[in-house]
Amino acid sequence: MQLRSIAILALLALVQAQAYRLTEDRSLIAEIGNATNLHITAKPCSSNATEFKSCFLTSMNSKDYPWGSPEITYSAAGDPWGVHLTGPYPDGRTYLVSWFTGGPTIKRNPTQPNTSTLVTYASLQAGGKNRTFTGKIITYLRLYSDTALLNYSYLSPYIHHAVLANLTPSTTYKYQVSARNGKLVGSYSFTTLPLPADGAPSPYPLRIGIMGDVGQTRNSSVTRDHMLSNNPQVVIHVGDNSYADNYHASNPDLYKSGGTNQQRWDSFSVLWEPLFSKAPVLNIPGNHEVESEGIQSSISLTTTSWSFPTNFPFQSYAARFPVPGSTAATFGSITANMYHSTVLGGVATLISFNNYIAFHPGSPQYKWAIQEFQKVDRTKTPWLFVQYHTSSYHTYTNHYKSMECFMSIWEDIFYRYGVDLVFNGHVHAYERTHPVYKYRRDNCAPIYVTVGDGGNIEGLYRNFVDDISSTTKATYCEGFTTSGGQSPATLYYTNPGGWSSAGPRPANCSTVSFQPASGVAGGAPVMCLNTNPLRGFCQSSQPNWSALRDPSFGHAILDLLSSTKARFRWFKNLVGTKVAVDDVVLERQASCQNRRHRSRHLSSSS
Numbered sequence: 001m002q003l004r005s006i007a008i009l010a011l012l013a014l015v016q017a018q019a020y021r022l023t024e025d026r027s028l029i030a031e032i033g034n035a036t037n038l039h040i041t042a043k044p045c046s047s048n049a050t051e052f053k054s055c056f057l058t059s060m061n062s063k064d065y066p067w068g069s070p071e072i073t074y075s076a077a078g079d080p081w082g083v084h085l086t087g088p089y090p091d092g093r094t095y096l097v098s099w100f101t102g103g104p105t106i107k108r109n110p111t112q113p114n115t116s117t118l119v120t121y122a123s124l125q126a127g128g129k130n131r132t133f134t135g136k137i138i139t140y141l142r143l144y145s146d147t148a149l150l151n152y153s154y155l156s157p158y159i160h161h162a163v164l165a166n167l168t169p170s171t172t173y174k175y176q177v178s179a180r181n182g183k184l185v186g187s188y189s190f191t192t193l194p195l196p197a198d199g200a201p202s203p204y205p206l207r208i209g210i211m212g213d214v215g216q217t218r219n220s221s222v223t224r225d226h227m228l229s230n231n232p233q234v235v236i237h238v239g240d241n242s243y244a245d246n247y248h249a250s251n252p253d254l255y256k257s258g259g260t261n262q263q264r265w266d267s268f269s270v271l272w273e274p275l276f277s278k279a280p281v282l283n284i285p286g287n288h289e290v291e292s293e294g295i296q297s298s299i300s301l302t303t304t305s306w307s308f309p310t311n312f313p314f315q316s317y318a319a320r321f322p323v324p325g326s327t328a329a330t331f332g333s334i335t336a337n338m339y340h341s342t343v344l345g346g347v348a349t350l351i352s353f354n355n356y357i358a359f360h361p362g363s364p365q366y367k368w369a370i371q372e373f374q375k376v377d378r379t380k381t382p383w384l385f386v387q388y389h390t391s392s393y394h395t396y397t398n399h400y401k402s403m404e405c406f407m408s409i410w411e412d413i414f415y416r417y418g419v420d421l422v423f424n425g426h427v428h429a430y431e432r433t434h435p436v437y438k439y440r441r442d443n444c445a446p447i448y449v450t451v452g453d454g455g456n457i458e459g460l461y462r463n464f465v466d467d468i469s470s471t472t473k474a475t476y477c478e479g480f481t482t483s484g485g486q487s488p489a490t491l492y493y494t495n496p497g498g499w500s501s502a503g504p505r506p507a508n509c510s511t512v513s514f515q516p517a518s519g520v521a522g523g524a525p526v527m528c529l530n531t532n533p534l535r536g537f538c539q540s541s542q543p544n545w546s547a548l549r550d551p552s553f554g555h556a557i558l559d560l561l562s563s564t565k566a567r568f569r570w571f572k573n574l575v576g577t578k579v580a581v582d583d584v585v586l587e588r589q590a591s592c593q594n595r596r597h598r599s600r601h602l603s604s605s606s
């Protein structure tokens with residue numbers, strides 16, 4: 001009965017969104033100039049290449065800094081390390097500063113200390129005035145239930161969190177944080193985002209950095225330094241942070257399965273402090289934040305809460321990266337830190353999903369997200385962004401179409417509420433779409449940006465689904481099968497939910513979809529159903545909804561120039577920050593009703 005209700009509610013949401021869509025004008029020009037006709041695919045670089053703007057390297061060369069390297073080393077004596085900012089909170093005036101002191105304890109059954117009476121401090125200075133904020137100290141215990149891992153249970157360092165409330169917009173603050181002995185130390189600074197107000201300067205331009213899947217390799221530090229040089233006012237990180245789960249619990253240099261090496265979370269915090277302590281970060285969990293191996297962990301359609309010691313996936317992430325809006329009461333809470341919404345500079349709403357927990361109608365996340373969309377007033381916050389980890393629109397072989405179930409529930413809602421841009425990672429490469437809705441270009445639809453190219457140890461995904469395999473002499477798409485040997489075309493008729501799917505999948509939520517021909521080079525689609533016209537699982541060339549794709553490391557910058565105009569750029573690590581490889585001006589016009597005033601409501605009871 002419950003699954004039948006889920007299907008009915010999803011259908012109702014789809015019908016409501018479709019009915020709204022049919023009444024709208026369709027004349028928005030979302031990309032200015034020649035960008036509307038852009039279809040670029042990077043090619044492999046030649047062995048003697050000296051210019052890398054239009055090509056990518058085929059070598060991987062992506063290894064984490066070895067344990068003990070100075071770039072990832074911290075003092076366990078009590079000095080602060082891993083300082084990072086989160087924010088802004090939804091009020092636009094509150095931020096969070098977090099840091100660590102001491103080191104971890106790794107042994108069999110470590111005792112978790114009672115930190116409830118401990119306090120910490122952060123001090124801010126601006127305009128000759130000092131303000132001191134009191135914070136809270138927590139720890140977390142990763143206690144292995146796998147007997148082979150018991151000796152490597154991990155008690156975290158002291159984790160300090162201090163809420164910085166009622167700060168002045170557009171103000172540069174110098175700040176210090178307390179060492180374990182309570183002494184304020186360090187020399188950090190950050191600038192609060194603007195807020196529109198009578199008599200206040202315009203909040204534009206507003207610069208937002210966007211990156212994902214960053215890890216802790218030398219490529220990661222190049223991404224970090226390039227992002228720093230572009231001076232973002234806030235950074236969106238679309239998940240997959242440390243990749244600690246790639247390491248065995250016994251050794252932070254042993255790259256193999258076996259629990260997760262939490263020390264790699266510590267080294268990650270050190271490597272990224274130069275950026276994260278200067279620009280507030282808006283993070284979300286990805287698959288590498290789940291960390292379920294060797295512990296008590298369960299995620300299902302009906303799981304609505306998590307806590308140690310009975311069920312604690314996402315434990316490390318939740319303890320280290322509280323969401324905007326967090327208070328002392330929710331620091332360390334897994335359930336409270338799974339998704340969030342906030343406002344950037346008073347002009348852009350960002351709604352952040354976790355696609356690795358239940359997202360279907362009736363789930364807590366669904367009800368919360370619908371309420372967040374309903375609250376958006378485009379006369380106050382004209383820009384609307386969404387982020388979640390797994391990429392919905394991309395053309396790489398890895399994780400291809402793994403979000404079809406998610407999108408069958410959410411794409412119509414994104415469209416109805418006029419989402420401008422959707423930011424994703426998971427696919428270790430870069431790709432930006434034209435405005436797209438259900439695999440067709442639509443100027444009132446979102447632009448989807450995949451930025452899973454931050455530099456992590458797993459390296460880049462090199463192959464497009466329409467590339468010709470040197471082994472089979474056919475497209476990679478034509479070789480797609482499940483572990484049971486079934487092709488997507490077979491699954492369509494026998495098991496529509498059988499294709500790879502990210503997150504818990506409701507029953508009757510299809511994971512395969514097929515589209516008419518849209519390749520820019522012409523020709524029939526690939527992996528086709530027996531229909532007229534032919535519909536394929538992939539296109540035989542870059543689809544017309546794909547603007548630019550390049551499997552190289554990098555980061556993106558979004559400059560909001562006004563309430564209707566923005567400039568989006570992607571910078572490739574191999575090229576540097578003087579020239580953007582992808583550079584497009586976006587302009588919203590009022591002809592798209594879904595991007596005008598307060599959104600019409602879907603029922604939040606769904």
